[in-house]
Amino acid sequence: AQTVTQSQPEMSVQEAETVTLSCTYDTSESDYYLFWYKQPPSRQMILVIRQEAYKQQNATENRFSVNFQKAAKSFSLKISDSQLGDAAMYFCAYRSGLNYGGATNKLIFGTGTLLAVQP
Amino acid sequence: EAQVTQNPRYLITVTGKKLTVTCSQNMNHEYMSWYRQDPGLGLRQIYYSMNVEVTDKGDVPEGYKVSRKEKRNFPLILESPSPNQTSLYFCASSTDRASSPWTDTQYFGPGTRLTVL
Numbered sequence: 001a002q003t004v005t006q007s008q009p010e011m012s013v014q015e016a017e018t019v020t021l022s023c024t025y026d027t028s029e030s031d032y033y034l035f036w037y038k039q040p041p042s043r044q045m046i047l048v049i050r051q052e053a054y055k056q057q058n059a060t061e062n063r064f065s066v067n068f069q070k071a072a073k074s075f076s077l078k079i080s081d082s083q084l085g086d087a088a089m090y091f092c093a094y095r096s097g098l099n100y101g102g103a104t105n106k107l108i109f110g111t112g113t114l115l116a117v118q119p
Numbered sequence: 120e121a122q123v124t125q126n127p128r129y130l131i132t133v134t135g136k137k138l139t140v141t142c143s144q145n146m147n148h149e150y151m152s153w154y155r156q157d158p159g160l161g162l163r164q165i166y167y168s169m170n171v172e173v174t175d176k177g178d179v180p181e182g183y184k185v186s187r188k189e190k191r192n193f194p195l196i197l198e199s200p201s202p203n204q205t206s207l208y209f210c211a212s213s214t215d216r217a218s219s220p221w222t223d224t225q226y227f228g229p230g231t232r233l234t235v236l
Contacts, residue, residue, distance in 0.1 A: 004161075045209060045227035091161060105150040105213045106177070107225060109161035 002027045004094050006110035013082045014118050020067075021077045021113045023092030031097025034068070034075045035107070039089040048090070051075065053097065079115075087117040121146045125210050125228035132200055133236050140195045140231050142210030148226075149215035151193040155179065156207040156230075165208075168193055169215060200235040207232050 003026045013019035025034070036048040051059045051068050059066050063083075067076045079086055092110040123144045132138055144151065152167035154177075164177030168187040182204055184196040193212075197204060210228040 006161075009159075043207065043230040043232075045211075045230075047224065093162075105215070105225065106152065106164055106167065107154075107162070107211075109154075109163070111159055111161045 002029070002032075002094050002096065002108050004092050004108050004110040006092055006113050008113045009111070010114045010116070012116045012118060013079070015082055015084060017082055018078060018080045019082055019115065021079075021090050021092075021115065023075045023077070023110055025073050025075065025092075025094050027073070027094065027096075029096060029098065033095040033097065034066075035093040035095065036064070036066070036075075036077045037091045037093060037109075038086075039091065039112075040085075040087070045091075049077065082117050084117050084119060087115060089114050121226065123210055123212055123226050123228040125208075125231050127231060128229060129232045131234045131236065134201055135199050138197050138200060138233075140197075140208060140210075140233070142193045142195065142228055143191050144193075144210075144212040144226065145191065146212065146214075146226065147190065148212040149190070151187070151210065151212045152177065153183070153185065153193070153195050154209045154211065156209065162209065165195070200233075202235050205233060205235045 005024045032053045034051045038046045038048050049059050049061045049064050058068050063080045065078045089112045091112045094108045126141045149170045153165040154162040156162045163179050165183050166177050166185040168174040174185050208231045211225045213225045
């Protein structure tokens with residue numbers, strides 16, 4: 001079974017600085033998708049960035065980028081120029097590339113990292 | 120506007136009193152699922168449905184039931200709630216992998232905070 005591990009329960013960053021959130025995963029599959037979700041105090045789940053395992057290029061979305069190391073099964077999120085609005089719980093998630101049954105669209109989540117942004 | 124709605128958003132109930140949390144999506148998605156979020160555990164899938172009348176257990180199905188009589192609706196039923204079901208619940212929907220075009224985007228509802236006393 002696949003697992004996702006976020007070893008940093010809490011992180012803190014100064015406004016305008018850069019912070020990196022860690023995520024590791026375990027799988028025997030070669031085809032899969034990885035995601036970072038943001039959950040602000042409103043509790044809404046917001047997709048931040050996605051990465052397809054078959055793509056070697058790291059995904060980037062504005063101030064958010066990932067460092068995807070497939071061999072090491074690592075998927076870290078880097079937030080540049082941190083803003084007060086970035087304060088939230090961040091979840092790393094895995095989705096199988098298999099196309100059958102319940103594996104089709106199921107997300108496996110890590111335990112989350114609570115990010116505080118200091119002004 | 121594409122969205123997933125859940126009702127109620129907040130609910131406080133007592134042990135053993137049956138309740139239903141509704142979920143509805145307006146995107147004609149085939150796939151719908153329920154997750155629960157608990158501190159230190161992240162989100163875990165409770166049940167999922169791949170289409171009308173097709174449902175199956177996720178990772179933590181004990182104490183829950185679901186039904187999928189219409190494509191847009193996927194209610195979560197707690198027949199006899201217990202305090203260990205106090206949690207934050209999310210409904211999510213997405214297109215089936217076999218659909219064309221397929222997108223891996225999952226749409227989440229706003230969450231339902233349930234407290235069972």
